[in-house]
Amino acid sequence: MPETTPTITKDAVFDALRRVKGPDLESDIVTQELVSDPIISNGKVIVSITVPAEAASHLEPLRQAAEKVLSELPGVERAMVALTAERRPGQGMAQSGVPQNAAPRSAPPRPQSAPQQRAPGQAPQQPQKAGVPGVKAIIAVASGKGGVGKSTTAVNLALGLKANGLKVGILDADIYGPSLPRLMGIKGRPESVSERILKPMEGYGLKVMSMGFLVEEETPMIWRGPMVMSALTQMLREVAWGELDALVVDMPPGTGDAQLTMAQQVPLAGAVIVSTPQDLALIDARKGLNMFNKVNVPVLGIVENMSYFLCPHCGERSDIFGHGGAEHEAERIGVPFLGAVPLHMDIRETSDSGRPIVASEPQSEHARIYRHIADAVVKRLNVEKGAGVRQAPRVVVE
Numbered sequence: 001m002p003e004t005t006p007t008i009t010k011d012a013v014f015d016a017l018r019r020v021k022g023p024d025l026e027s028d029i030v031t032q033e034l035v036s037d038p039i040i041s042n043g044k045v046i047v048s049i050t051v052p053a054e055a056a057s058h059l060e061p062l063r064q065a066a067e068k069v070l071s072e073l074p075g076v077e078r079a080m081v082a083l084t085a086e087r088r089p090g091q092g093m094a095q096s097g098v099p100q101n102a103a104p105r106s107a108p109p110r111p112q113s114a115p116q117q118r119a120p121g122q123a124p125q126q127p128q129k130a131g132v133p134g135v136k137a138i139i140a141v142a143s144g145k146g147g148v149g150k151s152t153t154a155v156n157l158a159l160g161l162k163a164n165g166l167k168v169g170i171l172d173a174d175i176y177g178p179s180l181p182r183l184m185g186i187k188g189r190p191e192s193v194s195e196r197i198l199k200p201m202e203g204y205g206l207k208v209m210s211m212g213f214l215v216e217e218e219t220p221m222i223w224r225g226p227m228v229m230s231a232l233t234q235m236l237r238e239v240a241w242g243e244l245d246a247l248v249v250d251m252p253p254g255t256g257d258a259q260l261t262m263a264q265q266v267p268l269a270g271a272v273i274v275s276t277p278q279d280l281a282l283i284d285a286r287k288g289l290n291m292f293n294k295v296n297v298p299v300l301g302i303v304e305n306m307s308y309f310l311c312p313h314c315g316e317r318s319d320i321f322g323h324g325g326a327e328h329e330a331e332r333i334g335v336p337f338l339g340a341v342p343l344h345m346d347i348r349e350t351s352d353s354g355r356p357i358v359a360s361e362p363q364s365e366h367a368r369i370y371r372h373i374a375d376a377v378v379k380r381l382n383v384e385k386g387a388g389v390r391q392a393p394r395v396v397v398e
């Protein structure tokens with residue numbers, strides 16, 4: 001092992017991939033402009049390769065070959081290659097009710113993604129990043145680790161955006177452990193509106209989509225990276241979201257490869273990081289920030305959840321976890337602080353019983369806090385994207 005880790009460059013990645021022949025077996029995948037810009041971070045290299053849909057099911061060896069040449073590069077500890085494919089007309093998740101790769105199969109994965117919108121001669125950079133028609137801004141809600149209240153925050157943020165006058169949808173990207181059906185109290189299966197497009201579910205005025213609506217809870221989820229990506233892009237693009245000012249995406253917890261790939265491939269306008277005040281969670285929140293920085297997604301700010309304890313009986317506030325950690329951290333790293341949500345039984349009970357507090361108790365102090373956070377998110381989005389998102393009318397409930 002060399003003493004200093006060699007730097008991995010984009011050129012080295014492309015050079016290595018020139019050794020892999022494309023699906024036509026004539027020239028290599030780089031010459032054919034099938035390779036996305038690589039994400040290179042801490043010894044990991046992630047790329048996607050665009051392949052024809054009709055050949056996708058046979059191209060697992062190509063994916064493996066690309067991973068092999070990348071993993072042999074000096075300095076690469078882990079290489080991850082995902083196949084993406086243009087879809088043929090008539091292939092879609094509405095046909096089967098589930099994304100095409102939802103069930104584990106013995107056959108190689110058949111990754112699918114959005115149609116490419118590439119001008120002739122243009123390099124295939126981040127191929128899936130075309131926007132979702134009708135959706136003005138996609139906002140990720142992420143956390144560095146599980147259990148910090150990310151999904152509860154995502155749902156109440158979405159409802160806060162709606163309460164502030166926006167048209168809002170929410171997509172559960174936590175494909176391994178979808179929680180939106182429970183948090184939103186929605187059961188049933190989405191209907192199809194056409195051969196390949198599903199109608200989103202609706203709850204509390206939000207359009208909602210989750211893998212939880214499509215796959216039985218007992219179904220084992222032995223997913224592979226490309227399959228997960230495929231399911232996500234299908235939920236993003238093969239759902240009739242209609243006109244939305246904002247689509248909130250509840251990301252899977254953590255900052256691993258899967259999250260990084262998702263952050264890269266979903267056309268995000270910005271990200272909200274949820275953290276608890278404890279030091280450990282904040283270290284994880286920092287990892288979340290770094291992840292979005294790597295893929296050039298603006299971090300709109302940090303929400304401190306379970307920030308302080310409000311006694312349900314006397315209303316007294318106790319800073320049990322040393323409140324203020326996230327705000328201090330946000331200031332230190334130059335990211336806006338969007339607000340602090342207390343640890344409160346009402347938030348837990350409403351969330352766990354499918355009656356999110358912003359909808360079920362709109363006059364409560366907690367609902368007001370979430371609406372303020374939503375307001376701060378919109379302001380930050382407008383700063384980041386110019387006038388891309390309609391400014392919410394101010395709704396102040398005292």
Ligand SMILES: Nc1ncnc2c1ncn2[C@@H]1O[C@H](COP(=O)(O)OP(=O)(O)OP(=O)(O)O)[C@@H](O)[C@H]1O
Nearest residue numbers: 146147148149150151152253342343344347348351
């Ligand atoms: N501010 C809060 N006060 C009280 N309970 C809360 C608060 N926020 C979240 N919870 C509760 O904490 C638990 C975890 O919340 P949630 O499922 O939203 O977390 P998560 O970070 O999305 O978790 P996962 O890692 O499973 O995705 C739930 O029971 C939820 O009701």
